[in-house]
Amino acid sequence: MSHRAVFAIALPVIFSNVSTPLIGVVDTAVVGRLPDPAYIGAVAVGALIFTSLFWAFGFLRMGTTGLTAQALGADNRDEILASLGRALLIAACVGVALILLQWPIREIAFALLEGTETVEALAREYFDVRIWAAPAALANYALLGWFIGLGRTGIALLLQLVLNITNMMLDVLFVLVFDWGVRGVALGTLIAETLAMLVGLVFALLQARALHAHWKRSSLLSRERLKRTLAVNRDIMIRSLALIVVFIWFVAQGARQGDVTLAANAVLMQFISVSAYFLDGLAFAAEALVGRAVGAAHRPGLIAAARLTTLWAVGFASIAAGAIAILGPTFIDALTVDEATRATARAYLPWVVAAPLLGVWAFQLDGIFIGATRTVEMRNAMLLSLVIFLVAWWLLTPWANHGLWAAFNVHYLARSVTLAYYTPRLLEGL
Numbered sequence: 001m002s003h004r005a006v007f008a009i010a011l012p013v014i015f016s017n018v019s020t021p022l023i024g025v026v027d028t029a030v031v032g033r034l035p036d037p038a039y040i041g042a043v044a045v046g047a048l049i050f051t052s053l054f055w056a057f058g059f060l061r062m063g064t065t066g067l068t069a070q071a072l073g074a075d076n077r078d079e080i081l082a083s084l085g086r087a088l089l090i091a092a093c094v095g096v097a098l099i100l101l102q103w104p105i106r107e108i109a110f111a112l113l114e115g116t117e118t119v120e121a122l123a124r125e126y127f128d129v130r131i132w133a134a135p136a137a138l139a140n141y142a143l144l145g146w147f148i149g150l151g152r153t154g155i156a157l158l159l160q161l162v163l164n165i166t167n168m169m170l171d172v173l174f175v176l177v178f179d180w181g182v183r184g185v186a187l188g189t190l191i192a193e194t195l196a197m198l199v200g201l202v203f204a205l206l207q208a209r210a211l212h213a214h215w216k217r218s219s220l221l222s223r224e225r226l227k228r229t230l231a232v233n234r235d236i237m238i239r240s241l242a243l244i245v246v247f248i249w250f251v252a253q254g255a256r257q258g259d260v261t262l263a264a265n266a267v268l269m270q271f272i273s274v275s276a277y278f279l280d281g282l283a284f285a286a287e288a289l290v291g292r293a294v295g296a297a298h299r300p301g302l303i304a305a306a307r308l309t310t311l312w313a314v315g316f317a318s319i320a321a322g323a324i325a326i327l328g329p330t331f332i333d334a335l336t337v338d339e340a341t342r343a344t345a346r347a348y349l350p351w352v353v354a355a356p357l358l359g360v361w362a363f364q365l366d367g368i369f370i371g372a373t374r375t376v377e378m379r380n381a382m383l384l385s386l387v388i389f390l391v392a393w394w395l396l397t398p399w400a401n402h403g404l405w406a407a408f409n410v411h412y413l414a415r416s417v418t419l420a421y422y423t424p425r426l427l428e429g430l
Contacts, residue, residue: 006308009288012153014281026168027185028270030175032336037263040336041119041255042182044266046126048251049109052244054137057094059236060087061145065287066373067229068149073295077211079225080150084204086229087142095135102131113252116259122182129186136193143200148284149291152207159200167192235375239382246389246411253393253404261401264344267335268352271328275320275356276363282313283367290371299427302372310364317360325353351405355412362415369419372426381418388414 027047031039064087071079098105106127110120140163147156167188174184254265286309293301332345369378389411396403 006282006285006289006305006312009148009151009153010281010285010309010312012157014278026171028267028335030171031182031185032338033176037259037336037338037341038116038118038122039182040263040266040338040341041116041259042122042126043185044262044269045113045119045123045251045255046130046182046186048113048247049123049127050130050137052248053098053105053109054134054141055240055244056237057091057138058141058240059233060091060138060141062236062287062370063087063229063232063373063375064142064145065149065284066291066370067232068146069151069288069291069371070295070373072150073292073298078214078216080211081208081214082216082222082225083149083229084142084146086226087145088139090233091138091142092135095138098134099131102127105131112248113255119255119259119262126182126186129183130189133190133193136190136197139197140193140200143197143204146204147200147207148288150207151288151292153284153288155203155207159196159203162199163192163196166195232373232375235379236370239375239379242379242382242386245386246408249390249393250404250408254401257401260338260340260344263336263338263341264348265401267332267341267345268348270335271324271331271352272355275317275324276359278320279313279317279356279360279363280367282309282316283363285309286364286367287371290368291373294372302426305371306364306368309367310361313360313364317356320356321353324349324356328352348401348405351402351409354409358409358416359412362412362419365416365419365423368426369422374422374426377422377425378419381415381422384418385411385414 027043028040031043064083068080068083071077071083106124109127110124113120113123140159144156144159147153147159170188170191171185174180174188178184180187251262251265255262286305289305289309290302293299293305328349329346332342332349336342336345366378369375389407392410393404393407396406399406
């Protein structure tokens with residue numbers, strides 16, 4: 001294992017991931033040209049609903065990466081292809097189900113997120129359009145996970161660029177030129193997700209031919225393989241739901257403090273997103289490299305992958321924290337023209353500076369555990385971290401939004417400590 005091997009996978013993923021939160025940045029900047037902070041709040045609430053909804057099925061990305069990397073390490077080419085097939089079948093079924101169940105999903109979501117009447121009305125417009133992107137968005141999770149598991153991160157980068165650049169261009173066109181407001185933001189995402197899925201399917205077919213792999217019904221629908229896939233996906237889904245609760249709780253508590261605080265938190269969350277997706281690049285590299293080592297039953301390879309990816313991740317986290325500290329106020333001003341929102345965001349910026357330094361360990365451990373498909377431990381660690389977050393929020397409630405941001409950072413620490421507790425188990429059986 002070498003630094004070059006790490007970055008052969010990590011660099012395309014880093015570029016890919018850094019482009020992903022730019023969607024949120026552009027969304028925020030576009031609606032931030034409008035004078036009412038309710039538009040920023042509406043897009044933040046609407047985007048949170050779909051982020052939360054799709055994160056619940058994040059196993060389509062994470063589970064597919066781990067299972068594909070292990071099949072690659074074992075040189076089982078038909079299973080490599082079957083891993084994608086199972087993930088796409090699940091994505092199609094779940095995506096259609098979400099469209100059919102859009103009414104109860106929408107009503108439950110807005111009952112939980114208490115924004116002002118104006119914010120909710122605008123966010124409902126966003127929801128009604130973007131829900132139709134569900135099948136494509138989930139298929140993109142599966143495709144992205146498969147290409148990362150194969151180490152073909154250049155293709156993953158291309159797909160993300162197709163998605164993100166298309167989305168950003170359509171945002172500007174639909175909102176600033178056509179004046180379609182939040183509906184324009186949602187429509188841009190719908191079209192971009194669909195285009196990225198179609199391009200991804202073409203590359204998947206080409207990759208299957210290059211592998212000389214074949215679709216086999218016996219492999220695709222193998223009872224043993226399906227059972228393992230469902231077990232891995234179940235644990236990751238529970239883990240993801242626990243993480244979703246944290247973000248929903250965070251936004252809901254911010255919304256209760258008024259539109260300005262909600263908008264300020266939405267602006268600051270763009271920094272969290274950029275740094276998180278940046279750090280995820282090394283975590284994704286850990287997933288692929290650890291997965292290969294586990295598939296090949298190569299203990300030294302697992303240890304080397306974990307050490308090298310974590311070393312670089314800590315370095316990137318330090319750079320991200322420094323950049324936020326220095327450039328944060330400038331970017332806050334670029335993302336919103338509302339002076340009250342600007343002032344409020346600056347007041348809470350130090351909490352955002354601390355987030356990459358506290359969160360890097362959680363991201364790396366997530367990647368290592370996903371690659372090893374040790375999903376039971378991931379599930380248990382995240383459930384315990386959720387409890388710790390809620391207790392911290394309750395204790396820090398007197399400090400209002402400062403307390404809320406402090407609890408958010410406590411959650412990063414809790415994730416790191418609980419996963420570290422389980423780390424020795426990764427070497428069992430190797």
